[in-house]
Amino acid sequence: DARVTQTPRHKVTEMGQEVTMRCQPILGHNTVFWYRQTMMQGLELLAYFRNRAPLDDSGMPKDRFSAEMPDATLATLKIQPSEPRDSAVYFCASGFAFGTNQPQHFGDGTRLSIL
Amino acid sequence: AQKVTQAQTEISVVEKEDVTLDCVYETRDTTYYLFWYKQPPSGELVFLIRRNSFDEQNEISGRYSWNFQKSTSSFNFTITASQVVDSAVYFCALSVWSGAGSYQLTFGKGTKLSVIP
Numbered sequence: 001d002a003r004v005t006q007t008p009r010h011k012v013t014e015m016g017q018e019v020t021m022r023c024q025p026i027l028g029h030n031t032v033f034w035y036r037q038t039m040m041q042g043l044e045l046l047a048y049f050r051n052r053a054p055l056d057d058s059g060m061p062k063d064r065f066s067a068e069m070p071d072a073t074l075a076t077l078k079i080q081p082s083e084p085r086d087s088a089v090y091f092c093a094s095g096f097a098f099g100t101n102q103p104q105h106f107g108d109g110t111r112l113s114i115l
Numbered sequence: 116a117q118k119v120t121q122a123q124t125e126i127s128v129v130e131k132e133d134v135t136l137d138c139v140y141e142t143r144d145t146t147y148y149l150f151w152y153k154q155p156p157s158g159e160l161v162f163l164i165r166r167n168s169f170d171e172q173n174e175i176s177g178r179y180s181w182n183f184q185k186s187t188s189s190f191n192f193t194i195t196a197s198q199v200v201d202s203a204v205y206f207c208a209l210s211v212w213s214g215a216g217s218y219q220l221t222f223g224k225g226t227k228l229s230v231i232p
Contacts, residue, residue: 031217043206043222050217091160095218103150104220106160 002026006092006107014115018080021110023092024073032075033104034060034067035091043091049075082114117142119209121223128197129231136192136226138207144168148210148218149183149190154225155203163205166190197230204228 005024013019025032033048047057052069060067064083069075079086089111093104118141128134140149151163164174166183174181178195194201204225213219 033220042224045219045221048217048219055217056213056219089158093160103162103165105162106152108157108159111158 002105004092004094004105004107006090006110008110009108010111010113012113012115013082015083016081017114018078019082019086019112019114021077021090021092021112023075023077023094023107025075025092025094026105027073029094029096029105031095031104032069033093033095034075034077035093035106037089037091037109038087046077046090082112084114087112087114117144117209117211117221119207119221119223121205121207121226123226124224125227125229127229127231130199131196133193133195134197134228134230136194136205136207136228138190138192138223140188140190140207140209142209142211144211146212150208150210150220151181151190151192152206152208152222153203154206160206163192194228197228199230199232202228202230 007022031050034046035043036046037043046060047067048055049069064079066078089109091106091109093106095104120139122137147168149166153161153163164181171183180193182191204227206225207223208220210218210220
């Protein structure tokens with residue numbers, strides 16, 4: 001089965017450091033989503049892309065977060081500088097924009113801890 | 116704005132019992148899609164089922180069944196003869212057209228199901 005691949009699976013770093021999370025969407029999918037999961041807020045949509053173009057990043061703290069898709073096989077989410085409150089599990093998902101009955105397929109997530 | 120409410124935060128059942136997970140949604144869109152995802156202790160999110168707003172037919176898949184009722188804006192999920200492997204957090208999600216070029220998922224807070232042997 002095709003899968004969304006996220007790296008790294010775990011990341012522990014100190015406050016102030018830059019963090020880069022990577023996602024390889026399922027081949028052929030034209031939308032990519034970034035979500036953050038915390039105990040308090042649950043699953044929140046941070047940003048999403050269609051055909052590599054950013055459509056909405058209103059869920060993302062703009063001053064420190066950035067999301068890009070350098071090519072169709074790679075999406076990145078960067079945090080600079082990182083803060084302890086960024087500790088969460090970050091999920092990437094991919095799907096079809098116009099596949100109205102298609103689910104988003106999720107990666108296994110990156111568990112991020114900022115000390 | 117869209118909203119998904121899963122009123123049950125945690126449920127515990129004894130193995131082989133049936134259990135129903137509730138999901139109530141809010142949207143003004145007439146076209147929308149409903150999903151259930153499972154998140155086992157290992158952390159990944161696993162797609163279980165999708166339903167569109169024009170199809171109120173209930174569905175059964177093995178021990179899983181889903182009851183979609185537009186009149187009450189509910190999309191409930193029942194596990195029959197629960198097993199320990201069913202222990203997980205279950206998320207209900209609502210998908211509507213974002214207007215920005217894609218369907219956007221709104222998740223409920225999840226229901227943690229513990230099946231006790």
